[in-house]
Amino acid sequence: MKQQAKKTYNLKPTTLNLPSELLYQLALTEVPNIGCVHAKVLAQEFGSAEKIFKAKQQLLEKMEGIGEVRAKSIKSFTDFSKAEEEIKFIEKYKIKPLFLTDKNYPQRLLNCYDSPTLLFYKGPADLNASKIISIVGTRNHTDYGKQITEKLIKELSSQNVLIVSGMAFGIDAIAHKASMKNDLATVGVLAHGLDQIYPPEHSNFAKDMLKHGGGLLTEFRSNTKPDKHNFPTRNRIVAGMSDATIVIETGIKGGSMITAELANGYNKDVFAIPGKVNDNKSEGCNYLIKNNKAMLLTDAQELIEVMGWEEKSQKTNIKFQKELFIELSKDEKIIVDILKEKEMVSIDEINIRSGLNSSAVAAAILNLELQSVVASLPGKLYRLN
Numbered sequence: 001m002k003q004q005a006k007k008t009y010n011l012k013p014t015t016l017n018l019p020s021e022l023l024y025q026l027a028l029t030e031v032p033n034i035g036c037v038h039a040k041v042l043a044q045e046f047g048s049a050e051k052i053f054k055a056k057q058q059l060l061e062k063m064e065g066i067g068e069v070r071a072k073s074i075k076s077f078t079d080f081s082k083a084e085e086e087i088k089f090i091e092k093y094k095i096k097p098l099f100l101t102d103k104n105y106p107q108r109l110l111n112c113y114d115s116p117t118l119l120f121y122k123g124p125a126d127l128n129a130s131k132i133i134s135i136v137g138t139r140n141h142t143d144y145g146k147q148i149t150e151k152l153i154k155e156l157s158s159q160n161v162l163i164v165s166g167m168a169f170g171i172d173a174i175a176h177k178a179s180m181k182n183d184l185a186t187v188g189v190l191a192h193g194l195d196q197i198y199p200p201e202h203s204n205f206a207k208d209m210l211k212h213g214g215g216l217l218t219e220f221r222s223n224t225k226p227d228k229h230n231f232p233t234r235n236r237i238v239a240g241m242s243d244a245t246i247v248i249e250t251g252i253k254g255g256s257m258i259t260a261e262l263a264n265g266y267n268k269d270v271f272a273i274p275g276k277v278n279d280n281k282s283e284g285c286n287y288l289i290k291n292n293k294a295m296l297l298t299d300a301q302e303l304i305e306v307m308g309w310e311e312k313s314q315k316t317n318i319k320f321q322k323e324l325f326i327e328l329s330k331d332e333k334i335i336v337d338i339l340k341e342k343e344m345v346s347i348d349e350i351n352i353r354s355g356l357n358s359s360a361v362a363a364a365i366l367n368l369e370l371q372s373v374v375a376s377l378p379g380k381l382y383r384l385n
Helices: 019-028 036-046 049-054 057-062 067-075 081-092 107-111 143-159 171-181 200-211 230-240 255-265 283-290 300-307 330-340 347-354 358-370
Strands: 096-099 118-122 132-136 162-165 186-189 215-218 244-247 269-272 374-377 381-384
Touching: 019 049, 019 081, 019 096, 019 118, 036 049, 036 347, 057 067, 107 230, 107 347, 132 143, 132 171, 132 230, 132 255, 143 171, 143 300, 162 171, 171 186, 171 200, 186 200, 186 230, 200 215, 230 255, 244 255, 244 283, 244 300, 255 269, 255 283, 269 283, 269 300, 330 347, 330 358, 330 374, 330 381, 347 358, 347 381, 358 374
Parallel strands: 132 162, 132 244, 162 186, 186 215, 244 269
Antiparallel strands: 096 118, 118 215, 374 381
16 A cells, blocks of 8 residues: 655745744644743744744753753654644634734733743733733622622723733623723633633623723633633633732632632732631632732722832833943843833843843843843843833
8 A cells, every 4th residue: 555645844934923933833832741831941042933843853952951852752743733723713713823922922921930832812902011900709709799899990990901800700700891891901811712702601791802902812722622620721821911910709719719829929919808707708818818928908099009000100202311321232232122112021021032042131131230221120020220
């Protein structure tokens, strides 16, 4: 019998995020032994998924954390059929794939060690808005929880905050709906692919979220079911892409507590609404406050003050002037140009976008800090002085 010819992929280099690069991005998430942490290391080194697959095995083996086994997994990967099918879905439904190196990728997530390699996004909301908070809580909320959630979001309406939650019943749904009511964009992070909405009862208001300038975000491909183990994975995105996580009502166990613990692990601010000591729906919130894992929160003004949002006056397009008086090296100039674009930037984003190795970035940032050009912020974030 004649042996069937092996299908090969000799793709010509193209601009990033066009189908050739996207094929490799999708394939990277399928390579055995290559998880989010390893993919991030590779992306920082090579800058694109295509370059990762085309790198020499010897070079891959020498990389810290990769080694021989993972290098062989990359070089021996040949089955691009699933990636091809996913591209058809992406193109048909106008999904925005966001790879680690994409400028529209939620940059706050890059500061998390386990940043998703590839995200799928639908909607107009800016995932890198200047102010982002996540609101989480129990599915079986009380009237008190509902009222607090709605009041808090109403009080935040003047701040133009992006509200992130998980599209679940209860506090999540209340947060999304209250955001739309108060003309705030809201993003739902899903534990399944964008070909469905779970719970299905939320399909209509998911469409409303898109119409109101919000979005739907997931790291799961189409045809991925909302299996139980996907929800904790989803929760790390809710925690990681936000400046702060607010827990409204929760028991001592559950998804909201997982999200709060993740946010703490990412050096994010966590707030909790206190409740009655004998109310099991506030047991988790009270526990977080008691154990210094969350700051007690009673109204939006407290949040605004802690986050320093009231101190941030409306910024004009004032150009960075210190470079007129300080002679910057080539590496320092690259980093300053990146910091000019946004209010604050994570060290991981600087590493990826600068094209410099981590030691060169560290040296340049240290010099910039010594010259008072750059200030370091909690959570490995940096901004221009």
